Amino acid sequence: MLTARRRAAAAAVILSGSLLLASCGDSDSGASDGKTLRLWHYEAPDSAMGQAWNEAIKEFEAKHPGVKVKFEEKGFEQIQKTAPMVLNSSDAPDIMEYNKGNATAGQLSKQGLLTDLTAEAAKRGWDKKLSAGVRTTSMYDTDGVMGSGKWYGVPNYAEYTMVYYDKDLFEKYKIAEPKTFDELTAAMDAFAKKGVTPLANAGAEYLAQQYLYQLALSKADRSWVDKYELYKGKTDFHDAAWTYAAETFADWVKKGYISEKSTSTKAEDAGVSFIQGKAPILFSGSWWYGRFQTEAKFDWDSTLWPGSNLTLGSGGNLWVVPKNARNKELAYDFIDITMSKKIQNLLGDKGGVPVAADTSAITDPKSKELISDFNTLSRRDGLAFYPDWPVNGFYDVLVSETQKLMTGDEKPDGYLDALQQAYDKGAPKQ
Template structure:
């Protein structure tokens, strides 16, 4: 995804180690690293451990870490990577609209040789590798390696166990049971869903509803341009109309249209909403932040296809002056030690080791992702296919919340830029 904007407002610079300088300075004693994971997230904890291990195994080399906001990097990466201000290594969003676009523009180093020589192609499963490789059009799934996945993720349903128990509600296993639970909260005067409509995950909910009527061929035609896409087919129509119905039924409150992802998460942590549909990247934050109630999660009910993929990618700018150091750091993040640390902090590893987690909740998290992979159910994110599609989807879905457009009009709105991008790529 795209999907994650946990640190969208964090634009200040934090130097964890080392001295200043940019990639353009060609300082062989400094690795300049950017990522946008919050310090208390599973990934933030793991990457801090990786920095310590890197410095311990590279005497005389310091890591200059700069914390960037997700949307800050997403909006400025093409300009920054084409300048002397580029880092040696950065975390970047996966998919055609982001890593694929930069690869097509020649701004990213080709990592194929390193992937083979260092065994990344053996450590990462075929499904995870989909987001690492891009063809000459910048379309994911084949071609050269331009990024290396460092964790996995999927969208799940977080819920307030105490609130469910107070109304005698069981964990839903079907979509009908899920909507019945939300009806019970509405009847009690509570808006069930915490939803960020100004960023994510409103459009992800619409997409997940569509996925309940979709299969792998449908996903590949949409995400990888393997065939024609009809935005008014059964799946897309069901997703948009059902989302609009959920708004009308009070499952999604009108305040959601202006709510950002951070505000959504904080509201759920504070117990203001009993349900939040969002990614596994929130788990560490919820684990440390929720003090007043018991909480849990369950997979989206009644759908074999689900939103998920590898997590974000490590990418190396073509202009990096310290590529070998960058490759070494990537290696460390894929080591069993760091992947286990990520797992134990509540993340989903992409290169799991032989040991098992001791926390049952973490085991469940990994098992749910493994089930998605085993069922060939990873369906990526709705905004991936085309550059700028994230903003288009956010705006379109907001209109369903405010009543500013009908489901058909919303689908027309997202169909137009998709068709234009497909034409640009040559079909």
């Protein structure tokens, strides 16, 4: 997902000092005796992924007598900022979690800093376990563009967006829970007329642009996504899908479905407003799901965006094996364990979205629903990635331009002009 969301998720695990200094300060750093697996990841210990990887470590050590996993807890920003420097040194870990996409894992693969996992993916069956949409972020071509070429990472979970709604608020205001897009807009209209802003939003971060991208996706197909995200053809921001999205989003602000005041709101604030029962509807990602299960004190439910085959989402972060890793076979074995049904099922039960679980083995009812909707998306190849992915720096452009659309300082046509200009400047020449 986006760095803004990851910064918040990783805040609890950031260690003091730089990543490079931390690794250099280790006396047994880079041990190559085949008895130590150096593992870096930035998942919080109580998150679904953190709990699953902790169990995977125990299983790995049980299956490899005499081998110890040296887990080094790193912050997202540490790994993001210093990975190229560290991976180009003798202090590289054997395996680490890294963000997926052209600007991150794609760049490392292009720089020759990651191990080609193509043969291992085929040998160990990882390629068969992952759906087409999830596999996209595993592979990168010689330009570092995802979707084709060699395997440089293995997604260890997945994520996708959905409509969350507060059933108690719907009942309080006697508004029917929506099943179709028309019912969703009717519900938003009913809330607005009762003085309630229906949609939690965050114009200062990723939420607002994701509402808009979802509206475009509802009028798009896979070839449209491939043009935009993978450069398989020319993207026209004045086409029917983008035009509909910009005009509808601006109209929703005018009608009071989205508060103009939310231009300065952060994603955390939007999520908390839903948790506190102040907003009846939130469209956002599965990364909120476990938190809502724990913190929301009301009856809530979720559904895929109605009337659209596509939604935002992708495989989660990647296990990558640095080119300079000392114990690559051990790294492959660890990846294999995290991809096993036992670990994937555990991840699912803890509120994550597994990529290779046995859904029938998941016991938590809410988690089963989360995974069932993801499987529905996977079957229809419905993961459409994120709007900021195609071009370096595009996230900031989307934030600022969508804020202008919300305040009325920019009209839909001018908004789309600005996106076209920034996209064309950063995308590879067709």
